[in-house]
Amino acid sequence: MKEVAPNWEAVIGLEVHVQLNTRSKLFSRASNKRTTTLPNQSAGLVDLAYPGTLPVLNRSALELAIRFGAAINSPIARVCSFERKNYFYPDLPKGYQISQNSQPIVGAGVFHLWLEDGRSKAVRISQVHLEEDAGKSIHDRLSNATVLDFNRAGTPLLEIVTEPDLRTPTEAVACFRQLRALVIWLDLCSGRLDEGAMRCDANVSLRTRGSKDYSTSVELKNLNSYKFLEKGLQYELERQATLLSNGNTVERETRSYNPASGRTESMRRKEKSEEYRFFPDPDLPPIPISEEFISRIRSSLPELPASMRDRFVEKYGLAPDIAYRLTLERSRAELFEATVKLCAAPHEAANWILGELTAIQKTQPSPPRKTSVSAKQLALLITRVKDGTISSNTGKELLRTLWETNLDIDEVIKTEDMSQISDSDQVELWTKTVIDENLELIPRLLKGEEKLYEFFIGSVMKKSRGKANPHLVRQSLERRMLKQCKDRSTEDD
Amino acid sequence: MDSFQSLTQLRNLLERKQISATELCEFYLDRIARYDQRVNSFVSVEPDEVLAHAKMADQDLRKGNCKELTGIPIAQKDVFCVRGKPTSCCSNILRSFIAPYDATIVKNISQAGGIYLGKTNMDEFAMGTSNQTSAWGPVRNPWDLDRVPGGSSGGSAAAVAAGLSPVATGSDTGGSIRQPASFCGVTGFKPTYGRLSRYGMVAFASSLDQAGTLTLTAQDAATMFDVMQGYDPQDATSVSASNFERNRMQHPLTIGYSGSLLQDLDSDIVRCIEAARDTLEQLGHNFVDVEVFDQDLALTSYYIISCAEASSNLARFDGVRYGSRANPVATIQEMYEETRSQGFGDEVKRRLLAGTYFLSNNSGENYVQKAQKLRRMVHDLYEKLFEQVDIVLAPATPSPAFRLNEQHDSTDMYRHDRFTVPVNLCGLPAISLPCGQINGLPIGVQLIGPKYCDEDVLNLAVSFQSETSWHLDHPEL
Structure with a gap:
């Protein structure tokens, strides 16, 4: 990328979804623990949106969300309210997702990244909110149909949205890694990337170096491992750089990283902002959050x-x-x-x-x-x-x-008779034996052949069945080498 | 036996062993078989199962294990889930749907010994005021089979009015219990929002929907209310007991009455409402004239909010997990379009389309946000009103039952709800009581109370009926 466009820099923001490890789901009593891989075993009537069923908030999910907010020192909303995000998709049972749009449970804050070179970098968190996960559409099981598994439907998710403050794929990976470390640290999530317990999307653009433009044009999906995140971003940045240096523009769109090809592929255009018809969920009256509740959670933080x-x-x-x-x-x-x-x-x-x-x-x-x-x-x-x-x-x-x-x-x-043998007489004996057994190698050893030196040490250790004090072995070998040198020089003389 | 015995009377007969539960159930099953082809108030009845339950009830009665409703057959509006029973909301999209669980109020009724009699007809997804939008055909008013019973709980109101069930449940989003009660000459009670669980009642507009009853008397409504009410942990909008511990109203009551409400009504109706007022005055209560909120504005707010919520609530009927699915289809998009085009009737489609539009964010404040402001104004006005008065008296409907297939455009029909809708916007308890007849057709009056004063509303209604006999008048079939 740098070769293609040295005057551009990347603008990257992450959207990280964290599955909270509560016992039951966000709005139902169905189990949130996956004990089987069989499909559709842990989805209850509420999760399947049966007619007449109603959501009831799982308070422990709320507690975990506040725990995260307290850990990044962000303001916590005084009222917990939910909205409906309306759209049709077969694995979205209600035809809407219960989420938090206008009033996220955790407000803006800062996450301090530690970079390998020892620098620390402040990444702004724009918001953190609670929402329910959807089921899974599985397209490759049957040749002529999509099958649905609703086990995941209703799993509590914490969505952490960062501002586009990341400048390189490496920083993005560091951010994802350290957010993951933090949610595991706080015992909110298993952190199992292979199981989808944490998932990552990125918003990414290039801008003229030094510019203050924070708009991102491409939303990149399927970056659910450190490797995918890094490779996906690298590919996407190169793709955008090539477009820009050829005088083209970058389309506003959602793309997906394909690990098989190593490329990003267009999923859908974003011509206008999507219409989700958000409105407050009338089934879930706002719940006031008391200062005591928050400070109790704050004081329980590790x-x-x-x-x-x-x-x-x-x-x-x-x-x-x-x-x-x-x-x-x-x-x-x-x-x-x-x-x-x-x-x-x-x-x-x-x-x-x-x-x-x-x-x-x-x-x-x-x-x-x-x-x-x-x-x-x-x-x-x-x-x-x-x-x-x-x-x-x-x-x-x-x-x-x-x-x-x-x-x-x-x-x-x-x-197990593991004690180290530090009896120097015993060590001396082993060393002497080894030297005597390998007299023909001595000249090369004395010439300073490093490998041979290690061979001698190793042979002595072997004789001791690994128990000789290596420090003593070295001392002993060196003493004997010195002696050999002297002996040989006197012989030469 | 008299076809129109109240719940209280039936309980007496059962307790004194003058009739068995089996005889009672046979009596109503027989009447359903005989008359309901004409009325069409039931959409499903399973006589064998009803009688099996009656037999068990008789055993309980013999042992003296009498609960509040032991042996009483009770009809359920088709909007309530009853485990193992068809629950279609009278829509083709749920024509084959069997509910896998009991709604909380259904459970409460059966735990009190009530016997599930069958499902009653209704407007599709409770959207309508005439019971003509049902996928199972219209219900006819037992007082005049050429007229509508009102809606959406038209089947429940007609069944009780025709003596086909002593009691029926209903749901009321904008008047769906009180309006058919007025048209059919029965007692329709809509409790305070949150006092009866909504769990298992298929949602139309979540912030307005409230379960209730259609009964022959206010006393029966009170009995049913006792059985059905209570906090339900499965409904986050359900209220816990501590919210409604307040002192009962003391006699005499101050009752608000708005002359301006009656301005555009026919003189016949005005006469009935005034007679009701006179009755309450004779009981010693005091009337004060009050101003109520502009009804058309309240109505606008109601239709925007109810359609918006419905458009979201009914999104789950997509043909994916249950209900009917259009076949064959080539794409997911086509599956949605065909399933919903074939599954929903015109009125439902009209409201879903409108609701989707109302929720769309046309730069800045959308219709729903404006409607919520109006709703808060209505709410505030009623709060103020109830600082001055204990109860408000109002008409239930602007006319008696109209003719089937009479041409009304949608907005005309919507205006029919103008006396009942503000109650739902504010979540208040209200009851519609028969208060007269116009050309042989019954008409009702509403008593509206402050939030959580359900018992006071019911008490006043009971004393009203002790002085009137309109609720004792029944149609001949």
Whole structure:
């Protein structure tokens, strides 16, 4: 894009839909927990819009919406009211969606993005509102018909709309990622992108660099993973740049990203703004929201990632990007802090959590919501590595064992005979044996062949069945290399 | 047995074992079989099931397990969902629809021992004032079979007037209970908005719809109201008991009366209304002259809001999940168009089109937003009015029943609702009581109360009927 049009910059805003993890649906008693993949199992009469049925607001969805508003420090409406957005679509049972148009539950605010280069960027949130999800139209199941699954109909959604403050696909991805981290942090949503628990659309345009034009011409859909969001935006920006540099204009339209082709495809023109005939839903009288209700929710908020991040940098001396990565997940951040409290080794704790623990986590079947290593165990492990009882390699092995069981670390070290051997005489013996066995390689080792050095270390470790203190092994090998050098030089002489 | 026994009388007969529930139900089933071909007030009746329920009621009666309505057959307007029964709103689009659940008021009635007698005819989706828009054909007025029974609860009013059911439920969005009550010479009660659950009553205009009853007496209306009313957690507009705890009105009442309301009415009707006023005066109540809101403005507000809400409420009838679907069709768009073109009648289409237009945002304030302002003005005016008076007395209809197929354009028909509509705009309780006859046709008068004063309205109506006998007059079939 930059090559095509260096004098243009992107104007990107996101619309993020978050499925709230309430027990029942937004306006019905039907279950909001999907326990089966069978279609049409969790849609009740209200969700299917049977004649005579009426919506009743699920208060816990309202509470979660306010929780989000409080977390981004936005004003909360004093009255919760709903409107009907009227349009026909087969997976929209009532012929209207109950939504909030003129009075969103959460007003304008700011979301602070943390960028990889350490900068922070304020992204304006224009509004956050509650609405119900529609069912699903499935077009590829049957060749001659569309089939409908209403399980999703009535699921509470929080729609977060940002101002077009994002300037690159990378920033857009960072924004989506960090919003996702926040809603999981606040326990509003599973965050499962693969299940559609969070979905993302983008409004995107190009403007002359430095211009103050915030209008966007294209609404881009189907950007429901970080990868799709990035690729979709990149493609779309290039497409627009090419059009503009050829002197064409960009049509106002809705486009969809097609992951198979890597392109964006036109869905429909937006010649005039769509007519949804919004009006207040007469079935849902406005509900006053008391100051007490809001402050109760406010005071129940956990410490937020941004504040925790800053605190980790300040209190534990962590690098900002380390602190950022630790605070992407609440369970991770909490494990870190609890571990540090027990072992006073923040850098080691961060390394273990972001390194080995995350690696193990990735191999676990999803959802790996919670680490199953306690702070107490991790702290002890760090202590045992630090005090030399075990090697860090053994520590890694031990961590895997601890993941599956809940054993006492010292017990495991003992029974599994994991303790590190720091008996220097024993180490010396192993080193000597290895050298004696590989005398022909010594000249190359002495010439400084790095690989060979590692081979010798590895061979000694092998002899010790991994238990030799690697530090001692190195010391010992180097001592013997020095000795060999001396020996050889005297021989030469 | 006398064909026109009130609910109170029937309860007495049942309790004293002078009649069994089975005999009672057989009596009404027999009358339906005999007369309803001419009246067409019922759209579905299942005699075997009615009698099976009657048998169970008789067992309860023998054991002395008497609840408020044990053994009493009750007709349901076709707008209410009754589990396992056809619920069509007298529209082709729901011709084959079987309700999978009971409306809350249906449940309340059956829990009180009431026996479901059948579904009564109505204007399609409750849109109409003459019961001529029903997909099941028009209902005829038992007082004169060439005349309409009023609407939209025309089937319910005619069934009670003809002695085919002692009681019937109705729904009232702009007068749909009170207007047919006036035309058929029965008692029609529309309670305060929110006191009877709307859950399971197919919506026409959600902010105006209210369930109610058509009965032979005001006392029966009060009995039914007791059984049907109450907060329903499935209806967010339902009111909880704390909202209507207020002191009962003390005798004598101050009743508001607007002479200007009667200005363009025929002298026959004016005479009937004045007679009603005299009766209440004789009961010791005081009358004061009051000004009421411009009726045509209220009517305008009503039609805009009701059509707008209807256009949205009836969007669910799209042929996708239930009801009829046009076949074959090539596209989704065509499915919608054909299904709805074939499924809805002209009056419904007219209102849906108008409502869709009213909701469209033609730069700035649309019709609906303006209509809501008017509605607030009407509301404020009635609030003020009820600071001065306890009850308002008003005509129910500007004329007695008109002839079937008599040419009226839509707006003429709409004007027929001008005395009843303001009550719905404000969510007030009101009752229509027979107060006279004009050339052998009954006519009603309305008593309107402040919000949540349903019991006061009913009490006054009961005392009115203790001094009058119009409600005891019945047509011959």
